[in-house]
Amino acid sequence: LDEEIIVADTNNHRIQVFSKAGDYKHSFGSPGREEGQLWYPRKVAVIRQKGHFVVCDRGNERSRMQIFNKNGQFVKKISIRYIDIVAGLAITAQNEIVAVDSVSPTVFRISAETGELLKWFDCSEQMREPSDIAINGNEYYVC
Numbered sequence: 187l188d189e190e191i192i193v194a195d196t197n198n199h200r201i202q203v204f205s206k207a208g209d210y211k212h213s214f215g216s217p218g219r220e221e222g223q224l225w226y227p228r229k230v231a232v233i234r235q236k237g238h239f240v241v242c243d244r245g246n247e248r249s250r251m252q253i254f255n256k257n258g259q260f261v262k263k264i265s266i267r268y269i270d271i272v273a274g275l276a277i278t279a280q281n282e283i284v285a286v287d288s289v290s291p292t293v294f295r296i297s298a299e300t301g302e303l304l305k306w307f308d309c310s311e312q313m314r315e316p317s318d319i320a321i322n323g324n325e326y327y328v329c
Contacts, residue, residue: 192239194227201230201241201258214258219245221252222260229275231283233298240264240283240298242272251285253298264301269294274319274328286319286328293319293326 190211191204200215201224215224227243237256242249249272251264266272266285273288282304283296291310296303309316309328318329 192230192232194230194241196226196228199224199226199243201227201239201254212258214254215241221263222254224252225250229272231275231277233277233281233283235281236298238298240275240277242275242285251283251296262301264296264298266294266296268303268306273315273317276319276321278321279323284319284321284326286316288315288317291316293328 189206193202195202199217200213202213203211205211219225225243225245227241229242231240233240238261239254241254242251248270249266251266253261255261269285269287270289271287272285274286276284278284281298283298286293291313292306292308294303295305316328320327
């Protein structure tokens with residue numbers, strides 16, 4: 187979390203944590219579709235203030251979003267039934283989750299605390315299939 191490298195190891199159904207130098211530190215996750223398990227995780231982001239990991243995987247037919255603590259223990263699931271496929275994931279300076287849907291090009295801002303959808307905007311006029319997102323202050327960069 188402090189200058190660590192966090193990797194969504196998709197085909198091994200886990201999240202891996204490495205030091206800044208690339209040394210393996212630990213991993214978490216077991217394969218499955220139940221809460222707290224991981225099924226082909228594709229995106230991971232860190233809520234720095236709490237040291238929590240936000241992980242998006244294919245736990246059901248659409249993307250699923252779960253939060254784990256710094257030790258990899260399941261904290262909670264965030265319902266994102268309005269998103270088909272999470273193509274990009276980022277955390278704002280206010281510790282809000284930002285996800286971009288690749289199926290219907292839309293950006294969503296979600297409260298990490300409550301799971302509430304705070305704001306969303308359609309970007310289908312500007313792009314067809316977004317693949318990632320980065321945030322710098324109030325600016326969102328969507329690939």
